[in-house]
Amino acid sequence: MNQETEGAGPGAGLRRRGPEAGVALLLLAGGLVVIYDSLRVGIEWADDGPRAGYFPFYIGCILVLSSGWTLARTLLNWCQDTTFFSQWSELRDVGAMLGPLTVFVAAVPFLGLYLPGALLIGFFMRRHGVFGWLTTVSVSVGVPVVFFLIFERWFLVPLAKGPVEAWLGF
Amino acid sequence: MDEINSLMQGFGVALTLPNLGFMMVGLLLGILIGVLPGLGGANGVAILLPLTFSMNPTSAIIMLSCIYWGALFGGAITSILFNIPGEPWSVATTFDGYPMAQQGRAAEALTAAFTSSFVGALFAVLAITFLAPLLAKFALEFGPPEFFAVQMLTFCSFVGMSKEPPMKTLAAMMLGFALAAVGMDTVTGQLRMTFGFTEMLKGFDFLIAVIGLFGIGEILTTMEEGLAFKGKSARINFRIVWQTWGQLFQYWRTFIRSVLIGCWMGITPGGATPASFMGYGMARRAAKDKDSFGKGNVEGVVAPETAAHAAGTAALLPMLTLGIPGSPTAAVLLGGLLIWGLQPGPLLFVEQKDFVWGLIASMYLGNIVGLFVVLTTVPWWAAILRIPFPVIAPVIIFICAVGAYTVHSSITDVVMMLVFGVLGYLFKKLRYPLAPLVLALVLGDMAESSFRQSMLMSQGNVNIFYANWLVGGLMAVAIFLLFLPAWGALKDLLRKRETNAHLHQ
Numbered sequence: 001m002n003q004e005t006e007g008a009g010p011g012a013g014l015r016r017r018g019p020e021a022g023v024a025l026l027l028l029a030g031g032l033v034v035i036y037d038s039l040r041v042g043i044e045w046a047d048d049g050p051r052a053g054y055f056p057f058y059i060g061c062i063l064v065l066s067s068g069w070t071l072a073r074t075l076l077n078w079c080q081d082t083t084f085f086s087q088w089s090e091l092r093d094v095g096a097m098l099g100p101l102t103v104f105v106a107a108v109p110f111l112g113l114y115l116p117g118a119l120l121i122g123f124f125m126r127r128h129g130v131f132g133w134l135t136t137v138s139v140s141v142g143v144p145v146v147f148f149l150i151f152e153r154w155f156l157v158p159l160a161k162g163p164v165e166a167w168l169g170f
Numbered sequence: 171m172d173e174i175n176s177l178m179q180g181f182g183v184a185l186t187l188p189n190l191g192f193m194m195v196g197l198l199l200g201i202l203i204g205v206l207p208g209l210g211g212a213n214g215v216a217i218l219l220p221l222t223f224s225m226n227p228t229s230a231i232i233m234l235s236c237i238y239w240g241a242l243f244g245g246a247i248t249s250i251l252f253n254i255p256g257e258p259w260s261v262a263t264t265f266d267g268y269p270m271a272q273q274g275r276a277a278e279a280l281t282a283a284f285t286s287s288f289v290g291a292l293f294a295v296l297a298i299t300f301l302a303p304l305l306a307k308f309a310l311e312f313g314p315p316e317f318f319a320v321q322m323l324t325f326c327s328f329v330g331m332s333k334e335p336p337m338k339t340l341a342a343m344m345l346g347f348a349l350a351a352v353g354m355d356t357v358t359g360q361l362r363m364t365f366g367f368t369e370m371l372k373g374f375d376f377l378i379a380v381i382g383l384f385g386i387g388e389i390l391t392t393m394e395e396g397l398a399f400k401g402k403s404a405r406i407n408f409r410i411v412w413q414t415w416g417q418l419f420q421y422w423r424t425f426i427r428s429v430l431i432g433c434w435m436g437i438t439p440g441g442a443t444p445a446s447f448m449g450y451g452m453a454r455r456a457a458k459d460k461d462s463f464g465k466g467n468v469e470g471v472v473a474p475e476t477a478a479h480a481a482g483t484a485a486l487l488p489m490l491t492l493g494i495p496g497s498p499t500a501a502v503l504l505g506g507l508l509i510w511g512l513q514p515g516p517l518l519f520v521e522q523k524d525f526v527w528g529l530i531a532s533m534y535l536g537n538i539v540g541l542f543v544v545l546t547t548v549p550w551w552a553a554i555l556r557i558p559f560p561v562i563a564p565v566i567i568f569i570c571a572v573g574a575y576t577v578h579s580s581i582t583d584v585v586m587m588l589v590f591g592v593l594g595y596l597f598k599k600l601r602y603p604l605a606p607l608v609l610a611l612v613l614g615d616m617a618e619s620s621f622r623q624s625m626l627m628s629q630g631n632v633n634i635f636y637a638n639w640l641v642g643g644l645m646a647v648a649i650f651l652l653f654l655p656a657w658g659a660l661k662d663l664l665r666k667r668e669t670n671a672h673l674h675q
Contacts, residue, residue, distance in 0.1 A: 059344050125560050131560075
């Protein structure tokens with residue numbers, strides 16, 4: 001952490017090598033899981049043909065080799081790497097989206113899709129825009145209502161609903 | 171002549187009133203999707219696919235493919251007026267399109283872009299009309315080894331032709347295959363990589379992956395670039411359209427070149443994005459006035475748009491005839507075929523004549539109608555982009571979540587969408603290509619079963635893959651493409667060593 005913030009100034013940001021190594025490591029781990037599971041179900045031949053792990057085993061091997069290559073290269077060039085993944089200010093912008101998005105997704109299992117959707121739109125309009133309460137409420141309520149009409153009434157596709165919709169009688 | 175007859179029958183199918191209605195709805199939705207950031211052809215079609223489950227497959231594919239054409243058209247609007255590529259394949263259009271708009275020649279640029287899109291698509295559809303039946307007839311003779319060889323070629327050409335680092339292309343692709351293998355093995359019935367979770371039984375749905383990777387991932391990247399929609403306004407009148415059309419004739423060489431590049435890149439799964447860059451690059455290399463490129467040269471709009479649209483359309487050729495999509499959007503359409511109960515591949519041309527020719531006829535109609543719709547409605551789309559980002563962004567997220575939910579009516583899928591979204595953001599930043607991941611996820615089961623069937627035929631002997639000239643040839647090209655980047659790297663290394671040696675002398 002403190003190494004990445006070194007040389008703070010207008011050009012300061014997250015170095016590329018950290019995320020690069022992290023993603024490569026994740027893929028490598030994924031490849032190992034695939035190999036492990038393929039070995040479990042069997043990679044050799046049974047009486048009636050190849051077993052379930054026959055094909056995925058090779059997939060896992062290639063995944064380990066290719067992500068291992070990226071990981072090794074990143075680690076070997078660890079000190080020379082001066083490229084940035086993102087500026088801190090840019091990452092803050094991404095966080096400003098990812099945070100509410102995560103809360104929204106976490107709320108869906110409990111409240112259904114409509115209410116969290118309305119709250120998400122309302123939050124963004126108040127937080128990042130310059131809208132009065134009337135505009136905010138009409139847009140944030142209007143969009144889910146339009147979706148309700150299109151999906152549930154027109155196409156007869158029910159969406160996830162929570163206690164509030166149940167209370168309203170849907 | 172057979173093709174002409176079938177095509178006429180196809181027009182009969184496509185020209186019914188409901189189908190024309192679906193075509194218009196599809197086109198308008200498509201342009202909207204193409205204009206909005208975070209919604210693109212692939213995830214737009216993925217989100218709307220569940221709504222078509224109950225529709226007649228022919229009407230459904232007409233609507234969804236029209237969304238695709240609309241998105242191809244729409245991408246150009248934002249690139250030219252706002253300098254924001256609405257779609258990855260319209261990045262090259264910004265190079266000359268936006269300078270033209272700045273010089274007050276927006277209408278000219280837009281007309282040129284739409285017309286070139288139309289020309290590119292038209293030639294690609296012509297190619298489909300006459301090549302697809304031949305290819306399908308040829309492919310009827312294919313056995314599992316041949317199919318595996320074609321699939322191998324598809325995936326190797328990603329490694330060989332992609333601009334991204336080859337090892338990352340390979341890793342992204344293998345991740346797709348691995349995710350496709352999760353769930354029940356269709357041959358032995360064994361469970362793979364479920365680790366006791368019942369949610370994992372049905373495996374990873376590629377529609378969720380597409381919505382997450384392309385939708386949420388795109389929104390996150392857009393946030394980072396910091397969006398300020400400050401655009402030029404444009405009103406197109408008939409006189410300018412007419413003038414521009416007259417002018418465009420002198421670029422016939424550019425058109426031909428870009429059509430060829432586009433068709434090639436679409437059929438081999440290069441996709442529309444590299445095609446547009448290649449089209450732009452080739453036009454610039456061939457031009458006499460190289461310096462005017464990037465400063466508002468119409469040719470710099472014509473070349474990438476023609477190539478992108480030709481590639482986007484030609485991507486449907488291998489999808490229909492071989493069951494191998496040439497682009498992520500074609501992959502989603504292929505998933506649609508499977509859900510509607512149609513088996514893509516050569517038999518489609520024998521068993522589902524109405525469907526195939528209805529679709530091909532709708533490509534002609536969709537592009538003609540699309541050209542006029544887009545020319546007349548430009549100011550309207552530009553106005554949509556003036557809606558502030560704090561409104562658009564959460565609405566798009568909501569749309570993505572609704573789309574992810576409706577695939578299986580499952581809340582877990584909404585969570586998966588978020589996971590894929592973060593993955594998509596990281597992959598994009600670290601230059602892992604997304605298209606091979608999606609294609610591997612779609613084709614994984616098919617590739618695996620053709621590999622296993624081939625192995626069964628030969629009792630585990632690999633020489634079945636060079637048993638005859640066809641399989642051997644396909645495999646040879648595939649392996650050549652696979653090792654193409656390695657060869658390039660080796661050459662660089664040798665050259666470096668040589669120059670070093672020279673320096674030391």
